[in-house]
Amino acid sequence: MPEVRAPRGTAYTAKGWPQEAAKRMLMNNLDPDVAERPDELVVYGGTGRAARDWPSFHAIVRELDELRADETLLVQSGRPVGVFRTHEWAPRVLIANSNLVGDWATWPEFRRLEKLGLTMYGQMTAGSWIYIGTQGILQGTYETFAAVAAKRAADAAGRFGADLAGTLTLTAGCGGMGGAQPLAVTMNGGVCLIVDVDESRLRRRVKDRYLDTVANDLDDAVARAEAAKRDRVARSIGVVGNAAEVFPELLRRGVAIDIVTDQTSAHDPLSYVPIGVDPAGAADYAAAKPEEFTDRARESMARHVEAMVGFLDAGAEVFDYGNSIRGEARLGGYDRAFAFPGFVPAYIRPLFAEGKGPFRWAALSGDPADIAATDRAVLDLFPENDALARWIRMAGERVAFQGLPARICWLGYGERDKAGVRFNDMVARGEVSAPIVIGRDHLDAGSVASPYRETEAMLDGSDAIADWPLLNAMVNTASGASWVSIHHGGGVGIGRSIHAGQVCVADGSALAGQKIERVLTNDPGMGVIRHVDAGYESAAAAGVHIPMERK
Amino acid sequence: MPEVRAPRGTAYTAKGWPQEAAKRMLMNNLDPDVAERPDELVVYGGTGRAARDWPSFHAIVRELDELRADETLLVQSGRPVGVFRTHEWAPRVLIANSNLVGDWATWPEFRRLEKLGLTMYGQMTAGSWIYIGTQGILQGTYETFAAVAAKRAADAAGRFGADLAGTLTLTAGCGGMGGAQPLAVTMNGGVCLIVDVDESRLRRRVKDRYLDTVANDLDDAVARAEAAKRDRVARSIGVVGNAAEVFPELLRRGVAIDIVTDQTSAHDPLSYVPIGVDPAGAADYAAAKPEEFTDRARESMARHVEAMVGFLDAGAEVFDYGNSIRGEARLGGYDRAFAFPGFVPAYIRPLFAEGKGPFRWAALSGDPADIAATDRAVLDLFPENDALARWIRMAGERVAFQGLPARICWLGYGERDKAGVRFNDMVARGEVSAPIVIGRDHLDAGSVASPYRETEAMLDGSDAIADWPLLNAMVNTASGASWVSIHHGGGVGIGRSIHAGQVCVADGSALAGQKIERVLTNDPGMGVIRHVDAGYESAAAAGVHIPMERK
Ligand SMILES: NC(=O)c1ccc[n+]([C@@H]2O[C@H](COP(=O)([O-])OP(=O)(O)OC[C@H]3O[C@@H](n4cnc5c(N)ncnc54)[C@H](O)[C@@H]3O)[C@@H](O)[C@H]2O)c1
C-alpha cells in the first residue's frame, strides 16, 4: 500500500494544469492527513472512496499525466474506463459513481456489485476528488448552528441570545464529518456534549483542537456540560458511549438540553453500532451477518430517535443532520421518527434559493500563504458581508489545514463567479504561487435530489424529481468545468439521492477565466432556477433567464 | 390544440441551424403523421411525450427561436427551466426527463408527480425529439434477423447462407411491434410464417405491405411456406390460429423450421389469448375473470414455449423477442422455458460490443430527395456491408416516410463518424438542400442500463450499473452534440432503466464537421468500452483508448 500525498509546487508532470490539478486532488483525497482509511482508499463517510482499487488509482494517475488538453478521461465508479478526444472547452475528467437503475438501487444489491468489483461508493467529494478535510463541514455546521441561534433568538421564549452562549447542544458521531460539530458549536459560543461509541474518534478531535476534552464517564460529562452552560463558557465535551443508550439516559435524567442533533453514520446501517455491540468487532460482525446487523442497528436507531423526539417534546430545537437516521428509525419500527425536520428545510433552503452554497478552493502550491492571499481577496470582494468576514477571520485562526491548504465559504449567485475570476487573475499576476482549484460539495443549491436531506419537503412536492442534478452535471460539462461528477447515494445512502459536482482550475489563463466565469454563474444559477421552479422567492431570480417566468 | 408540423426548407427563423433543427424535430415529433396522440403531446409508447404541456411547448419553441449560438436551453421533463451562457462547442439544449431518486422510482409515485404537473414520461425518443415513426421498429427487427443469419452462417451445419434465403422462420403476434417481423424476414431474403389469433391484425399488415399473404388454413400455409423455402423466394405468409396450438402441431408434423420466435403480447397475461378462447370475447373474459384468464393464458404459454423448445431440440435457432414469454411459461408450469435465450444477449450484444446501434438521420428540408442522396452516400461508404446495402435499398422502396423524411440503419464504431462527416460535407457542397439531423434511439450500445432488456445477463453481472448512460450523456455533451438527453423508464418502465441520447446537426460548417466527428466516434466508443469492461470480445476495442486494457 503506497502512502499517497499530492505533489506541491509549480513543477508538474502532466500535460497541463487542469490534468495536474485533477491528479493532485485525487492524491490529496488519499493523503493520510485527509483520508479516513487511505490504505483502503476510503476518504470519508465510512466507505466513500477516491478510486475503485489500487490498480485503478495508478491507472488514473498515469492517464492524467498523459492526457492532452483536448482529451477527456472517463471514470466509472472509481475505475478509468476510457479516454476520448473532445476539445479544449470540455472537462478533462467525467465521473459517474455508484449509480444503479432504480429497482436495483438497494444496499444489498450495491454491496453484491461492490463485492464483484463492479462499483464503489463515491460519497460526495471522495470519488469526485474535492474533499478538503473537516473544514468543509465545519463551515456548513457553523452556519447551521448560527441559524439555529438566530431562529431561536426570534422566539418569545427567550431561552437563546444572539449566539449559543448559555445553551447546551447534544449530538453524537465524532467521525470525519460529525467531528466538526463541537468546534462549530463553540465558535458560536455554546456548550457541546458529543457522544461517540469509539473513543479514538474523540481523541483524534481533541488532537485537532476541534474538541476540548473527553469526559471520564457520563456523570462527569453532564457535570462539566452543566457547569459550562451555567457559566456561559464555550466548551465542548466528548463522552464515550452508544448514542442509542446515552440519549435516552440523558432524557431520563432530565438534563436541560437546548439543541439536539446527530451525525452517527446512520445512513449505512452496517456502519451504525447497535446497542450491545463492541465497536472494535462491529465491522467483522456486520460483514459476517449483514442482515442481522442491519436489524439490530435499526432497532437501536429507533431508540436513539425516540429520545430525540423526547427532547423535542420537552422544547428543544431538534433536527436531522442529513444522515437518514429518521428513515432508518422508522424502518426500525419507530413511528414518530419524522416529528423533527431535516436541517435543510429548517435552515438552509432560503440560502439555496439565492444560489448560496459551499464554495471551496485549494492551493496547488501547497503554500498556506496562497490561501491567506485568497482570504484577503474574499474580504476585499465582499466588504458588506459581516458573517462572511467573521468566518474567514476565524477560519484563518482556528482551522488547521489537512493536506493541501484550502478554504471554504458560502457564496451565492453573482458572487462565486466574481471570486473565481479574481483568483484566476491572482494566479495570472503571480499573487499566488501556483494555480488554485475551485470546487464545491455535491450538497449545493441546484445539484442534488435527496428527499431526506437537500430536497426534503419542497414547496411543490418535487422532492424526488432527479432531473435537476443531471441537468446540473450536463450544464457544468457544457460550461467549461475541469471535472464533473454524478453520484448516487452520497451522505444519505443508496436509493436516496442523486447529486452532481464540478471543479474548475484557475491556472491564470484567459481561457480558464472564461470557463470559470460561466461555470460559476451557471452552477449556482441551477440553484436559483430549481427553487424558483418549485415556487420559492429568490432575489437572485431577476438576473437569471427563466423561460416560464417571462411575461 | 394547435396542429403542429415542422417547417420545411432552407428559410429559418432561429439564430442558427442547430437551434432551428431542435425546434423542427420537436415539432416533427408532434406531427399528426408521426405522433400517436398529438393533441395530448403523446408521440409513442402509450404516454411518451415531447413536452410537458402546451405552454411548455410554446415556450420551448420561442426560446429556441431566440437562443444564441453560445447559449444553452435546459429542459426538465418537457418544461423549459433556464437559459445559460455556455460556448459554441456546447449543446444548444440539455434535457433530463422522468428521472426520479431510486427509492421513489415507482409507477405510483411517478403518476402522482405527473398529476401534480411536475414531470412527464419521455420514453426514449419522444422527449428527446428524435422519433421518426415505425421505420425504427422495422429496422431493429430487420437487424435482429440479419444477426440471426450471420450467427448461423458461421455454423458448421451449412443450413444458412449469407442471408435468410432458403430458410423458414416461424413466429406469432402480428400487432403494433410484432407486425414488423414478416417484412423484416423477407427483407433478409427468408420465408416467414406468422401466426395470429386475430385475422384483422394479419389483414392490416397485408394492406401495409408488411405481410405478403394470408393462407386459407394451416395446410395451405405450410404448403406455401415449404414451396417458397425450396425455391429460395422471400415470402411472408400469415395464418390465423392460436400459437399455443399451431406451434405444437407444426412440431408434430415435422415441418422443417429453421428459426422460431414470438411477439404475441405475452408480457401481459391478460392480453395473450388462451387456447379455446375466442379472440373477439377475450378482453371481456379477461376483465371479468382475470385470475382464471391468467391461469389459462399461462398454461397455453407453457404449451407454446414447450413447442419452441421442441424446435430448439430439433436444431432450430430459437429466441425470446422481449415479451417475457419464457417467464410466463415457467409460471405456467413449464420447467425448460429458459432453454433458449433472449434476443439481446443472443444477437444484439455482439453488435453492441462493436459500437453498432441504431444510427438515424432526418432531412430538415422535408425533401425525400435529400434522403435518397444520403442513402446513396451510405451505399458508397460501406460497399462491403451486404446486409446494410440490402436494407438501404429495400427501405428506399418499401418504407413510407412519416413527417420529415428520415432513414435509420445500424452502424458501428468507426462507421458512424464517417457517415456523419460525409453528410456534413454533402450539406456544405449543396448535394442536399438543407442541413441533416443525425441522432439515434436511446436503445444503443453504450447509452443504456436496463436489466430486463439491453443489459440483461451481462457477462460480469453488471446489468444494473447505471454509470454508463450518465457518462455517455456527459461525454456527448463534452464532444459537441447539439442536444443531449438523460431519461428514466423508456420502453421497460419506471424503475427499470436509465438511458441517454444525443443529436448532432450537420449544417455544413467546419465546426459542425469537427463536432460530428468527435460525437460519432465517442458515442459508439462508449458501447465498445462498456462491453470490453464487462469482458466481451470486441474487434473495435483495438482502436479505443481503454486504460485498464493497456499493457
Ligand atoms: N450535514 C450533512 O448533510 C452531512 C454531511 C456529511 C455527512 N453526513 C452524514 O453524517 C453522518 C456522519 O458522517 P461521518 O463522515 O462523520 O461518518 P463517520 O463514519 O466518519 O463517523 C461516524 C461516527 O459515528 C460513530 N458511531 C457509530 N454508531 C454509533 C452509535 N451507535 N453511537 C455513537 N456513535 C456511533 C462512529 O464511531 C463514528 O465515529 C453520515 O451518515 C453522513 O452521511 C451529513
Ligand SMILES: NC(=O)c1ccc[n+]([C@@H]2O[C@H](COP(=O)([O-])OP(=O)(O)OC[C@H]3O[C@@H](n4cnc5c(N)ncnc54)[C@H](O)[C@@H]3O)[C@@H](O)[C@H]2O)c1
Ligand atoms: N424487441 C423488444 O424488446 C420489444 C419491443 C417492443 C415490444 N416487445 C414485446 O413484443 C410483444 C408484442 O408487442 P406489440 O406491440 O406487437 O403487441 P400488440 O398487442 O400490438 O400485438 C400482440 C399480438 O399478439 C396476438 N396474440 C395474442 N395472443 C395470441 C395467441 N395465443 N396466439 C397468436 N396470437 C396471439 C394478438 O392478436 C396481437 O395481434 C409485447 O409483449 C411487447 O412488450 C418487445
